[in-house]
Amino acid sequence: MIRLLLSLPLALLLLTAPARAAEDASFAVEAGTYRAHVPASWDGSTPLPLLIFFHGFGQTGEVVMGNTELMTLADEEGVLVIAPDGQEKRWAHQGAPLRERLRDDDAFVRSILADAKQRWPVDPARIWASGFSIGGSMTWHQACFQGDLFTAFLPVAGAFWRPHPESCPSGPVTLMHVHGTGDTVVPMQGRPIREVYHQGDVLKGMAFWRAQNGCPADPAEVTETGDLRCEIWRGCTSGRELQLCLHPGGHIIPMDHMARAIAWAQSQTGSR
Template identity: 60%
Template sequence: MQAFDRHGVLVIAPDGVEGSWAHQGSPSSRRDENAFLDALLADIARRWPIDPARRWASGFSQGGSMAWHAACYRGRSFTAFFPVAGAFWRPHPASCSGGPVNLLHTHGTADTVVPMAGRPIRQTFHQGDVREGIEFWAAQDGCTAGPARIETVGQLNCEIWSPCAGGREVRLCLHPGGHMIPSDWAEMALTWAERVSAR
């Protein structure tokens, strides 16, 4: 949390019902998480003077998948998304109503809980392929084909799609670990979010 304090970020950490989120493709998908997001943002606005130009969404594991869901269906409500170790579940959406978004996704190449290629869950549900999802976002955002460049931040190797529509940016940052949040992730993600939100 020190990085969030240094950047002056108020952290709101909702927990899904019974520890799960009803993003597309999940076992709990019958709940209306879009209505929840709308109510949550309205409640936050009543309680704190949040700068709408610095309103970001993140999450880890299934929370990361929920951040992808928010980017797809409530993309205009946030200026940046930086999920970790959780992406779309199948079926991937054909399109998103949230418009172009700034998205930085972080994932471990040795993750076996949410593998890069996805995996079946109880023979009924299926985690999606992370790289396929990133390529979806690059197309959704109207980015140049293929990552334009690669940057290294500590143990993170970040592939960058830019320029994209409206000055947006898509990043896929990989590390060699498993299902975890890398120690240098928070500072990297917050610095990125501040930069893209200032455009």
């Protein structure tokens, strides 16, 4: 059975402070702040893989740091985790509500990466982006518009908003997306928000990424692990790999998937 992270409302009640406060720290850059968790096993010199994790709506980087399962996984895998703080606890991703009043989050991400590389020996071949809900949408946005900053994308329960991009400046990407088919907060087919904004369709978004990557319509392989079913596209003209992993649950992060996703990102090193 897949272990699940708490859904958003309960998470906001229970994950109000970082569980590893003594090891986690907050840093400021010109446009905002971010939190960082250095793996407990790090020897102080070995290059570190970096995972930037974008929080969900109404959350902060502190909530991400409070996810003890994610922090434990980071310790086990030796991954530096950075959790940026969204302005007004949201992200200015493509199609986002009230995006025009928010800061330039693309510039914010660039400044975080530059700052992190000055503080820690970040491995340039292992820089990954992930996020939950609108943090997942922010991950898709980064893949489309700043894909050259990262080597793999691991979004959860959040994809493009409408109108979908017609093309992406970054070109092909290495991406594994996970979503619950029972998700009603960010449904697979998307939904309108106040009849003004619209969450996008996950399957249409994946079809877009297949076109960007030069992948065939049908996956090369389908795997099933517990409740998680993954369609895998290999043999794309870009040389990149795409995965769509679905589970029957709702708006949650399946934590067993995060372990699988990080292992997969590690395996994709050098595929750029």
